[in-house]
Amino acid sequence: MPKSLLIISRQAPWSGPNAREALDIVLAGGAFDLPIGLLFLDDGVFQLTAKQDAKALQQKDLSANLQALPMFGVEDLFVCGDSAAERGLETTGLALEEVQVLSAHDITALIDRYDQVITL
Template sequence: MPKSLLIISRQAPWSGPSAREALDIVLAGGAFDLPIGLLFLDDGVFQLAIRQDAKAVQQKDLSANLQALGLFGIEDVYVCGESATARGLEPTALSLEPLHVLAAEQISAVIDRYDQVITL
């Protein structure tokens, strides 16, 4: 049985390649039917903001990659509710569904469910 993997994405989509790399890992894992999850934490929640203008910061838009998660069988997608709220985002009005909104005290339990964790 393959080991499960959780990717924790902590970077804003315009702060460098980490956000795209996190999504690439998750999509590749999904393509190979690995048990994989994705957690948006800290500035990573900005990846889920609606109506981003990626061209304004000369970046590629990640929204198509995010919408492809379901096509690759990625169902375990989490967001830290406190991270979203602290950055002015309403956790229930983010661009991705289904999305499991977690309280800060739930995050360690989710992390413990996975065999391996990668933070980007």
């Protein structure tokens, strides 16, 4: 049985390559049927804001990658509700509708469920 993997994405989509790399790892894991989850934490919650204008920042839009997650079998998607609230983001109307909102306490239990954790 393959080991489960949790990717924690902590970077805003425009702050460098880490957000894209986290999504690439998750998509690759999903393509190989790896039990994989993705948690958006800290500034990573900004990846879930709808209708971002990546061209204005001369960045590549990540929304297509986000929308592809279910097609790759990635269904364990989580967002830290505390991180979203601290940044003034509502957890309704996010770019991913199937994301589960977790508290800091829930995140500790989530991390314990996975065999391996990668933070980007």
